[in-house]
Amino acid sequence: MRRALSLLLALTVLPLAAHAQAVATSRALWQQVTAQVTQIAEELPESTYAFKPTPEVRSFGQLFGHIAGAQYLMCAAAVGDPPREEDAVEKSTTTKAGLVAALKASTAYCEKAYAQSDADATGATKLFGEDRTRLYVLGMNAIHNGEHYGNLVTYLRMNGIVPPASRPRR
Numbered sequence: 001m002r003r004a005l006s007l008l009l010a011l012t013v014l015p016l017a018a019h020a021q022a023v024a025t026s027r028a029l030w031q032q033v034t035a036q037v038t039q040i041a042e043e044l045p046e047s048t049y050a051f052k053p054t055p056e057v058r059s060f061g062q063l064f065g066h067i068a069g070a071q072y073l074m075c076a077a078a079v080g081d082p083p084r085e086e087d088a089v090e091k092s093t094t095t096k097a098g099l100v101a102a103l104k105a106s107t108a109y110c111e112k113a114y115a116q117s118d119a120d121a122t123g124a125t126k127l128f129g130e131d132r133t134r135l136y137v138l139g140m141n142a143i144h145n146g147e148h149y150g151n152l153v154t155y156l157r158m159n160g161i162v163p164p165a166s167r168p169r170r
Helices: 002-012 014-018 022-043 060-079 088-092 096-114 134-158
Strands: 124-127 130-133
Touching: 022 060, 022 096, 022 134, 060 088, 060 096, 060 124, 060 134, 088 096, 096 134, 124 134, 130 134
Parallel strands: none
Antiparallel strands: 124 130
């Protein structure tokens, strides 16, 4: 799975590094998908947070916690902060209010990672024990959020809810 995501990243985001504003491009992709994830978290009734299509997969609430925790993990790597536990939020927070707050807090934390310069983003870091650039980590964070937005879309559709990106624009 990581190899497939790495290949996807290499084919989509990393070629942008050859052009100016690579971080800005990654930030725009991340902001768009993260805003949609946050919108779902805010709009979804708390009674739906426990929904899982099958027992083996995460619930809506667990997905929100996972996204928040992964953002902390990846953005810490992108700025050189000490690593954080990816599943800390998912394991400790279960209410809608807590999960929405955690998602917003992890997004605010990531803002500083996406505010760095392109030059700083070429700096080395580690992600999942592998040597990477900070730009790679920023792209991976955006892709990861998009991956789980896809899970959320499926869950929404199973509950008869139209996802934010599919709603008519006003």
